[in-house]
Amino acid sequence: MRSLLAMARSLEGRTVVVLLLAVLLVHGGALALYRRSAASAADDAFATEVARQLALAREAVLRRPPGERAVEAAALSSNHFEIGWESRPPARSGEATDPALWDLRDRLLAREAVLGPGLVLNLGRPDEPLHRQDLHGTFGLPDGSALTFRSAHAPNSIAVAPWASLATAMAILVGVAAVVLMHRIARPLRALAAATGQIGHGTVVRVPEIGPDETRGIGRALNAMQDRIHRLVGERTQALAAVSHDLRTPIARLRLRLDRAEDPVERRAMAADLDEMQAMVDATLAYMHGDVDPEARRVVNLASVLSGIADACADTGREVAYRGPGRVLATLRPVAFRRALENLVDNGVRYGGRARVELHVEEAALVVQVDDDGPGIAPEDVSRAFEPFTRLEDSRNRGTGGTGLGLAIAKRAVEADGGFLTLSNRPEGGLRAEIRLPRTAARG
Structure with missing residues (x-):
């Protein structure tokens, strides 16, 4: 759990998440556009075919006397497209077109206006499981009779094309490539972070100069900076240590001369000052030696x-x-x-x-x-x-x-x-x- 949280907070994890989300959004949008365009094309083809067959059936039926129209309609039917004629509109003709089929109805009327405003479309009834998605329709003829039809091909039944599966596979490959690429880019950054975390603890830590030019440049700059800092610190430490060490000699001479002081009070005060100076020198040397203990x-x-x-x-x-x-x-x-x-x-x-x-x-x-x-x-x-x-x-x-x-x-x-x-x-x-x-x- 901690590793997952650390991964989510890292630059690599956040970049991978952003890249994967971008790939998913682009791929999902492409599939949605494809399905929409494919569905529209399928609806256009379906509407054109249905309108053509209905127009031909209308002309053929109207050329026959009323007694022969039912036979003519049956002759025009096929296994996937059935046509019927009724002397008067069926009882369900007063039903309104299913709202889901309004767009298809507009497409049919746009191609064959002779189908008239009385065109009614509905899907199969729930009590007909095998024909639940069949398209049913009715439109009136000039003499008051009506033609009915049933199409076994429901609109918007769009299958995923092979290129969509190929696009999905390509999206997966792009996602995997993005993860691998970010891992390789983040590896020198992790090494850089690990090395810089050890800087400042006394010794020079050589930062690895690996990865892209940017991380190589950071590594070179940090190494050069460490060299300058340690050189300056070394010079300062050496100077202060030398001064503190050299102070011991005059302090020792002052202690020898202290015995010549005649006033006991003054001698004790001078001895206290010398003790303080000695303690300061010892403490300074101990502090300076702490860097290179x-x-x-x-x-x-x-x-x-x-x-x-x-x-x-x-x-x-x-x-x-x-x-x-x-x-x-x-x-x-x-x-x-x-x-x-x-x-x-x-x-x-x-x-x-x-x-x-x-x-x-x-x-x-x-x-x-x-x-x-x-x-x-x-x-x-x-x-x-x-x-x-x-x-x-x-x-x-x-x-x-x-x-x-x-x-x-x-x-x-x-x-x-x-x-x-x-x-x-x-x-x-x-x-x-x-x-x-x-x-x-x-x-x-």
């Missing part, structure tokens, strides 16, 4: 990672607790994921005084929640919180504001493992950072 994914006990972080924080005097199962296996990058969790826990302790880490195992995902009792985040600032170097509070003190890279690093690490990181304000107060990892990437 060589760490491989492997199976780890996620519960052990979380409880280990909580225990390490508790050992340093911070109030961090873990609650959840003791063993849950997941496939991820352990060092990067641990760094992401530590950043979330540090934020919780910094703003809320304590943090609580919980692990839940759902049917389709592993859910890690880090809750704190802090002031939370304004709803309009939630998305902005993940932007690099963004601090949502006004203080520039690292003790409250941090470097502005913790959430960005955590989000990148989680997404690299196929998960999602979201922030939400808890109803009882405080902020909740929630990580959802797909169970497809987990075992245990």
Whole structure:
């Protein structure tokens, strides 16, 4: 069912539907026009033949005396066209012409006006199954008598001509050809969509340059664009990493000179500034290295990672607790994921005084929640919180504001493992950072 819905939403599916509908409409219209023209031609031929025979019968009967007219009419009859004469109009002659035969009556009168306005046409009676579609008629003669007739050939009985069957077969072939053609055209588009979906995740993805000239051109343009973007990103990363690395040397020299400061208060303030600079440099290097992190994914006990972080924080005097199962296996990058969790826990302790880490195992995902009792985040600032170097509070003190890279690093690490990181304000107060990892990437 999902595949059918996906097919209906795709360019290939919609184009195939439009083409097939066009083929059906054109073919149906052609058959309708054929049947209409064939029916009209058949009606013309039928009316001409009936009018000719009735005119000949009228002249032949009128040339005979009344006593011989019935015999003459019978002599003019055949197996498929019967003619009769009556000295006075039959009792049903007052009936009106069947509305379905008005067009045929007009055709007969147009060919033989001598049949007169008294011409009445009707189809066979329902009580005559074998002659239900036979044409019955009556028209008057100048002396007050009447001629009756019955034709075994009903009008509008049009059979489908062989060319109509051939046209149907051709329409089916055109429909099949349209489906095959659209499938071949859409195949490079599907490959292009699959390749472009992988762009932007760290490595250069070569887009296949296949299909028509248009899709080949798009593939070449995307490959060239990737090369330019990765070259610019590489140069930027290399420059920032070099600057951050080089800052470590003057920071180290400043620490050595700090010991010469005589004022203890001033020495502590300068040491705090140097610590902040060192933290900013380390965070910047960690963020920049995230683009080219060589760490491989492997199976780890996620519960052990979380409880280990909580225990390490508790050992340093911070109030961090873990609650959840003791063993849950997941496939991820352990060092990067641990760094992401530590950043979330540090934020919780910094703003809320304590943090609580919980692990839940759902049917389709592993859910890690880090809750704190802090002031939370304004709803309009939630998305902005993940932007690099963004601090949502006004203080520039690292003790409250941090470097502005913790959430960005955590989000990148989680997404690299196929998960999602979201922030939400808890109803009882405080902020909740929630990580959802797909169970497809987990075992245990």
